[in-house]
Amino acid sequence: MRSLFWRMFAAFWLVSVALIVALAWSTTSNFETAKIPGLGVTRLQAAMDDQLIHTAHELDQGGSDGLRRWLGGTTGYGPGTIYVLDAQRHDLLGREAPSPEQVASERARTRELRASDGARYLGVAVFEGSFLKRLVWRRPSAFWSNIVIAILISALASALLASYVAAPLARIRASARRVARGDLSARVGNLRYGRSAEMLALADEFDRMAARLKDLVEGQRRLIRDVSHEMRSPLSRLRVALELARAQSGGDAVTQLDRIERETLRLEELITQAIQLSRMETTLPGKVENVALDELVADITADAAFEAQARPCTLQITQSMPLAVRAEPDLLMSAVENVVRNAVTYTAVNSLIDVRLDRVDGQARLRVRDSGPGVPPGDCAHIFEPYFRTDTARQRSSGGSGLGLAIAKRAVERQGGRIHAANAEGGGLEVEILLPLADSV
C-alpha cells in the first residue's frame, strides 16, 4: 500500500520536474530562435541590441571610464556578456575577447560605439551557447531558491495527487485481500480521501460484489448445515428401528442388519463431519487454551492404534518434546486426529506411519508421514478441499468422509497455524502442521 503511494508520488514528481525543465527549455529556445514578427530578429537578438544601445548610452554619458565601471557592474551575472573592444580588439576590461566566429554567430550582436572624445569601440553582446551551461552558470542566488521552491511545491502537489489516487486504491485492495482470505464481511465502506467518481464507483461495485459473494457462500453453508441437521432426525429413528429389527428378527438377518448399521454409522460420520466443517466456517473462534500438543498427539496416536491394527499398519511417534500451543482444544484434536486417520487409511498394508513433533522457527511442527502411494504432485494442495479425492483414492473406495483433511485444514488455520502436504522422499505422503507456540513456553 505504501509502496503504491511512493511509486505514484515518484512518477508524478518526476513528470512535474521534467515538465518544468521542458517548459524552461522551450521558452528559452523560443526566446533565442523565434523571430519577432515584422522585425526579422529574435527576441534574444532584440534584447542584446537593447543592451548595446544602453552600452552606447553609458559611453556617451560617462565616457570610457564610466563605461568601464558600468561594465564591471554587469559582468558575472547571467548567460549574456557584453564586451567593448577597441581598435586593437582588446576588451575594455581586459577580458579575453570573443573570437571572430563567435562575434559572427547568431548568438552575438555588435554595435559601433563612439565616445564623446572620438574614440571608437565595437560593442559585442555574446550569449552563452550551451543550454546546460546557461542553466547552471552564473545564476543569481535567488534563482536557486526559486528552483528549490518550485521543486518543493511540485513535490507537495505530487504527494497530494498520489495520495488522492493511492489511498482509495489501497483501501479497496486491503478489502479485496481480506475477502480473499475468507473474511467475506470485509467492505470498503466510505472513502475518506480520493473521493473521485471513478473510485467511489469502484468501491461501491466492490462492496456490492462482496455482499453478493457473502450471501451466496453463506446460503450454501446454511444449506449444507441445515441439510445435515435435518438428516440427524431420520438417522436417530433409523438407528432405533435397526435395534428393534435386530431384536425382532431373532438373528435371521444379522449380516444384512450389520451391513445396515455400518452404512448408518458411515452416514452419521459424513453428517457429523459436514456439520463440524460448516460450524468452523460459520462460527467465531471459541475458547482458546494452552494445550499440551505432545500429550494430545500421544493420546490420539494411542486411540488410532486400534484402527491401525485393523489395516494393519504401525503408528509410531519417533520424535516428541513437550510443547504447549494456544488453541481451541477440541478443534486442534480433530485436526490431528483427521491427519492421523488419513494416514492410517492410505498407508500401505503392514507399513509404518511416522509421527514426529518438534519445534522450528518458534512454531510447533507436527509431521505425519505414511508409507502409501502419495499423491500426484499437482494434487498436494487440493487434498485439503472438501470431497476431493485423488484418482487412486477414488479407485480404492477407501472409506472416509472426504472431509477429514478439509476439517484439519480449517481447524489448524483457525488456530493461526498452517498445514500442507508433500510427497516424502522415498515415497509416502507427509502432512506437516505448523502451530504458534503458547507464550509461556
Added chain:
Amino acid sequence: MNDAKILLADDDEELCHLLRDFLAREGFAVDLAHDGESAFRRAMEGDYDALILDVMLPQRSGLELLRELRRDNALPVLMLTALGEDIDRILGLELGADDYVPKPCNPREIAARLRAILRRTRGESEARLSDISVGPVSLRAASRSVSLRGEPVTLTGTEFNILAILLREAGHVVSKETLSQDVLGRPLGPFDRSIDVHISKLRRKLGNAADGKSLIGTVHRGGYLFRVVEEG
C-alpha cells in the same frame, strides 16, 4: 431394577415411539412428553426414576427445563444432545444433568447409560458406602444426603457419587480416569470435561475450607483430592 419408570421428553414423536418400544424390551416403562411444558409438569408430578431429556424442545428448551427442575428436584437426568453441539453438553452437565448421550445415538447406549445412572442413584453400590465425615462435610450413606457444617446440601446423584469417592480417599489424589470410570461408568475421553464440570459444581455448593481455598483441590494432570483442613 426392572420396570423402572422413565419419562422421555423429545419432540420427535416417531423417535419417541421407537425408543419406547426399544426401552420396553430392555425392561423400562416409558412415558412420553413432546414439549418442554408438559415434560416439566410431568417430571415434577410423576413418580419417575429418571428423565431422558432432549436439549431441543418446543415451548421450553431442555436446558431451561433442567434449570427449573434442579431447584428442588434430584430426579436423575440423561440429556440427549445434538451431535457436535458440544456447548449443549457442557451446559447440560453444568445445570445438573447426570450424563449425556449425543444424538443420533445407539439406543443400546441410552439403555446402558440409563442403567448406570439408576444404579448410582438407587444406591445399588450402597454396600461400599458408609457414613463419612471429613472436615466440615458429613455424608450419610443411608439417606444419600450430605451436610456442610450441619446444613444440608442438595447434590445430584452424580455429584453425590463423586463426593463419596473423594471423601473416602480424602487427602489422596483421585484421578479423573478413576472418577469417570467409577461414577459415569465409562473411560475418560480426550477433552472430556464431564468430570471437571461436576467438580466445579460441587466446589460451588460446598464453598471454601477454613483456609479460604476450595475443599476440593486440583492436581495438574493428576486429578482431584478432598483436602483435609481442620476447621478453625
